[in-house]
Structure formats: structure tokens, C-alpha cells
Amino acid sequence: MNLKEVAKRAGVSIATVSRAINNIPLVKGATRRRVFKAAAELNYFPNLNARSLAGGRSRALGMIASNLENPFFFDIFRVLENRARAHGYELLAANTDYQAEQLERCVDLMIGRRVDGLAVIVSEMDPHLIRKIDETDIPAVFYDVGSAKHRMSNIRVRYKNGIERVVEYLHSLQHSRFAFVGHHSVLCPTGERQTAFLEAVSRYSNAEWRIVANEDSLDGGRSAAREIFASGFRPTAIICVNDFMAVGVLRELREQKLRVPEDVSVTGFDNIKLAEYSSPPLTTVHIPRDRIGLLTFEALVPESAIGKPPGREIVVDPEFIVRESTGPAP
């Protein structure tokens, strides 16, 4: 089914059908009705590929995330999609599983689809990809990487502050043996968190620590915890790169009959919903995904944010939240 057939049936030209379908005011009411009737009878659906091609814009935004299974990313996706829909865009989502190769495929795909804006919320970003995207002139937002210019914006969360707060808090509770559970991506922001951890912990002369990494999943968190204990190290506090992995850690501690927080304190990061639902609820650091999603949209669709310049650096401050997974050192 295409415009031509609808036009034939409605007894008008394809130009008129196009106008009617797109709600362009020029069309007379009676004509419009005839067109819609014909379209309905023929079970007509505008071909969006053709529309994008002819129109020069796809009315689609893209979001690439490292791991949509982790609610942190999904929360951003959700608000971004809502904004997009509200403004007549659709959101194409893609997952990289933290793999550089997949990231490259996703980027090519998004560019190939000629998305009108692209948000890249991944930690494995590499400069050559940023350049690649930059050269296409597609408005883009990167997360914790790259620098603002042209049509590229940049959202930067101050992890360092967050981790510092966590470490300070634990130290004030007399903890001295720390473990850091990260995931495999070596670059920012994990890298940043890890570095921040090292810096913070190094400030205390009596502190001992150990760092382990595993995949960003419940299993990954659990394995990481297992690894720590297998090494013989006995932390009094386990600081996790995010809540998702922390839930895995909690599970392993339960297995080992260690009580949280009496025997070991555990902290997460992100403040995903699950952090409130774990047992015990996690002490964590809140990252405002709503705000990030919103700002991302505004950066991608400048018309939606009058007064705010495109291509800017957006800094987000995290917020420390104490729940029940932390307590005085044993």
C-alpha cells in the first residue's frame, strides 16, 4: 500500500494525500476526510523509510548504552523515550554489552539510520568513535567522555565526590580494610570511580584495600565477592561500583554467613530502585537519571531547550544516601 493507491482511491493526487496524512492545514476538510477514508480502507501505513529519505530527517533519536539490563541505563532510557515521544520522535535503543566492537556496530547503525540525535551512554568510548560521530554533524551527547563543542554535549557526573563521601563515611565508622568491586570496563567512568576510590582510601594511613573486577551483573557481583574472600583478604567494607553488582555481593555474603552490616558493610552506587529492595537496603550514592535523561534530550533537540546553548558541558552532582547496609566496623 502506498500513497499512489490511496490517491487513486480517494480521487486526488499523491501530493494531496501526503498533505492530508501529515496534517498540513492547506487541505480542505472534505478532501481530508476522503483521504483518511481511503487510507483506512486500504490499510495504509506510511513508509517511514521513504519518509525519512525524502524528508531529510528521520524523526528518530538514538541511544546507545553499555548494559540496558542494569536499571541505571534503563532509567535513562525511559525518560529519554518519554521526552522523545512527547516531541514526536521515536527512540532507537542499542546495547553494547561493554564491547568496543559492538559499540562501533551500533554507532554505524545509528548513523546509517540518520538519527536526528545520538546519546552515547557507555563507558567504553574511544576517541576515534567520537570523531566519527562528530564528522557526521549529528547532535550527540556523551557520558563522561569527550568534550563539548559544535553539536556535541557532554554529561559529566562527579563520581569522585560520591566515592569520597562513601569512603569518608566508612572511615568515620572505623573501617580500615576496604574492597572495591568494579566491572571490566577500564575507561571512565568506572575507571574514574576506581581512581577516586584509590585516592580516597590512600589518605588514611591505616587503610588496607584490594580491588577486584567482574562483569556488570548480579552474577558478576557475586563472583567478585567470592574472589575477594578466596584471596584471603577480609574486608570490613565492600564498596561497589554500582548497586546492581552490590546486590550480587550481598547475596554472596549471605552465603558465607556474614551479616550486613554487622560483619561487613556494603555500599552501592547509582541508587537504582533495587537498592531500596535489597536486604538490607543499600547505602549508596544517588545519580539523578531523570535529570540526565532530560538534559540529554534537551542537548539532542535544541529546539526543545530555548535559551540553552547546544554543545555544552553538563555537570551533575551525586548525592550520598545512607541506608542499612553500612554500620560500624566490627
Added chain:
Amino acid sequence: MNLKEVAKRAGVSIATVSRAINNIPLVKGATRRRVFKAAAELNYFPNLNARSLAGGRSRALGMIASNLENPFFFDIFRVLENRARAHGYELLAANTDYQAEQLERCVDLMIGRRVDGLAVIVSEMDPHLIRKIDETDIPAVFYDVGSAKHRMSNIRVRYKNGIERVVEYLHSLQHSRFAFVGHHSVLCPTGERQTAFLEAVSRYSNAEWRIVANEDSLDGGRSAAREIFASGFRPTAIICVNDFMAVGVLRELREQKLRVPEDVSVTGFDNIKLAEYSSPPLTTVHIPRDRIGLLTFEALVPESAIGKPPGREIVVDPEFIVRESTGPAP
């Protein structure tokens, strides 16, 4: 950047560039190299919209889910995407949040994009939409709804069996006061589970029960549990429509200082990863998402499944799994 420019720079015709880019063997090695060089220099990305339009196929599959935040759906998404990618397709995902209106939008979008196959894994499906999709001749798979024909397949999970096993098991443990926590979608499969619950529980003359519903989320599960207790009913066992909500229920019970399973038994459904990570790990019913994802793909892309007829009914049997959230009635 388009074919023409690449052709000019490489000193060949656009037909040749097209062939080279698409790895059609006819092209001579030297020519191919010239083309790729030119393409790289010009930062060329094939316009996928144009390709879909001209080629008559989009090389994309669509998946519409009720709630991608629920790992049940996400697990299916994951394997479907893997299969798709392995076969040169991309997967377009969309979320309905259980809203009929959004479902309709998503369907229109997928048809508009001319996906080569569409999986609709939602519980709020309505017959008119099935017809709509049917008339487009796009191969489709529905979950627990519609009937197999033409190019439409149909995956049906035997929930009834699963719920029956759960209820029987609890009854054998001397439970007699049951609560069922569902989510708001009234149609299959939730409806089916709910009905199955009623049938199963009605078989025992001494059984009492109560049914509540809330949104499919952690919060929804928690609220549902709160609602049960607010009503004055004191169940010895809470049967949840899925694991995701069950985790919310567990949280509320903790709040009420009720021990699981000593004071109350709780069961989930689906067997998502989180079910093993909750405290206590959930007794649940396994639904093989991997298999569902795989079968869905095969139904959508018949070439991938030689020997298997397109448009068939696929029946999946769930499997009862006992963990630690269930025990003898108090």
C-alpha cells in the same frame, strides 16, 4: 555523503560502489579497494532508510514488550537480538508499559518501518491489532494470544500447569490462606494465571483466598502486599504473578517483621536471575526465555529454521523450582 560522491571519487559508477559496499563477489579486488578507500575518506555511511526503501526489505525485526524493565522481557529481548544480529538483522525494541494506546503506536511504528518480522510479547493484545498486523503480511509472533495461521505464529506457555504445581505444593505444606498478587493487565497471560490460581485453590475446601493487583514493578509488589495486610487478611502464602513483583512483596514482609518462609511463604513466577538473588531466594516457576527467544526468531525468519513450518503454535512447558521462600504453614 552518498553513493554518487563515493563513485565520483573512486572513479567508478554508483552501481559498482553499491556492489562493492554490499560485498557482492562480482567486483574486482582492485576496484573494491578503490571504492573502500574513497568511502573511508569521505566518511561515508550507507543510508539505511534508502536501502530499505530500494531493497524492499528493512533487514530489521521488531519486538514489542509490555515492560522491558522486567527482566523477563529483557531476557527474551537479549536472545532475540543475538539471533537477529547473527543473521544480519537488527532488532527494534519498543515498550508499551501495558498501555493499549502505546501498543497501537508501537505497532504502527513497526509496520511503518516495514520490519521483516514482528514479535509482540505483551499481555494487553487486542484482536483488532492482530488483524491489523495480519493484513500487512509481516511474519509475526504473538505471546499467549491469537492463533497460528498464514505467517503468524503463536507461543503459548502453559501457565496453568505452573500455577497448579505451586498451589499443590503449598497445600501439601498445609497452607490454607492464599493471596494472589497480579498486575493490572486483565487479559492473558496474567488473566490466565489468575484464573488458574482460582481453579487450583478452589479444589481445596478449607482454602481461603484473596486477589490483589498492582503495577508490574518492585513498588507495585510492595504496595500489593501492603494492601493485603491492610484488608485484614492474613495469608500463610502469597503467590505472585511474577518474580519481579515477588521481590517487592518480600520487601514489605520484611518491613512488617514477618519472616519468610517461617511466617509467610512467597512464590514468584518466571525464574528471572533476581529470583536467585533475593532474600530468601524465591521458589518459582521457570519459563525458558532462551527457548522462547530462539523459537520466536525462527518463526520470524523462516529461512533460519529449515523444516519447521511458518505459522505454527509453539507450546512451552514451565518448570517448578523450589528454593527457600516457601515452607510449612505456620
Added chain:
DNA sequence: TTGAAAGCGGTACCAG
């Protein structure tokens, strides 16, 4: 208010 026609960027068939 409507129609005719020139693209948009590819694909694929037909010649050579």
C-alpha cells in the same frame, strides 16, 4: 486548495 514533477540515496536488472 490541488496537481505535476524533481529529487532523496539506494538496489537490481539489463547491456556491454
Added chain:
DNA sequence: CTGGTACCGCTTTCAA
């Protein structure tokens, strides 16, 4: 092995 070219379905001037 390569080039020419007729579409694919829609948007968008330009005229009428």
C-alpha cells in the same frame, strides 16, 4: 566485471 537506469514511496517546491 562494470555502467546505465528504472524504480522504491514520500516530501516539497512551483504552477495552476
